[in-house]
Amino acid sequence: MNSPVSIAIHGGAGTLIKGKMTPEKEKSYRETLQLALDEGFSILKKNGSALDAVEKAVIVLEDSPLFNAGKGSVFTADGTHEMDAAIMEGKDLKAGSVSLVTRIKNPVSLARVIMEKSPHVLLAGQGAMDFAKLHGFQLENEDYFYDEFRYQQWQKIKDSDHFQLDHSDRKDSKFGTVGAVACDANRNIAAATSTGGMTNKNWGRIGDSPLIGIGNYANNETCAVSCTGSGEFFIRGVVAYDLSCLIEYKKLPLKEAADEVIFKRLPKLKGDGGLIAVDRSGNITMPFNTEGMYRGMRNSNGENKIAIYED
């Protein structure tokens, strides 16, 4: 292998009340995170691209009911599942994203096809689904996305004006968006993010995840980043691009720049959440200003770590 390779993933940040986490639950979270990490890493080890690695890692997380993306997406106010996803590669700043789609098993793959086979970056709603059908995506039945736990979450607030972040009885409790960033042996970096958004969301609400430069961004000159947290604040803080700018213009190292965004700039807006980021030297950082963030990283130096709360 020429250069070091590395990958990081997240399964959402938030206040993960320790008392509510059973050992069995924690075990399944850790196992699924490790699987996503391993699948992505094995692509990098075989000289595969960062783009393939982040797509694959996100697919594993989308296929699990544990995270608020793909199969595990939360219920909207209409009792459906509306998903957002984005993917970007750092070499030539190519990007694709998708918003407000239903019945798509792996929205991250649709985002990639938009990037590779359309002249556009972001497609939304019915149009995005027509595009998906044209490109051979099969639509799942709504039942595929049914999860009793998420259904009960929705029942509690469905007749109110409230919308809430995943797994939460309180507005600020937990976010279950998933994401991956990677650096491959050719020193190219990429980022992918996927989410079901917020329980009981209405009015075509779109969060930060499918927005390039906000919840997802990759640029070989700076970093690849995937965010999770209260999307409205990430949008106002233009978080992913802000991180890239701190590296590009202020010449901050990756970790310092990410800490500045998550621990200084975002809290000023009263925003909470976290991010994962990698640069083309394979450095990884995973800061969050919430109680925890499902996360993991693996690299060719033999480091392999899964964590939920502070270290």
Ligand code: ASP
């Ligand atoms: N950022 C996502 C959104 O606002 C939520 C999350 O991170 O779980 O849609």
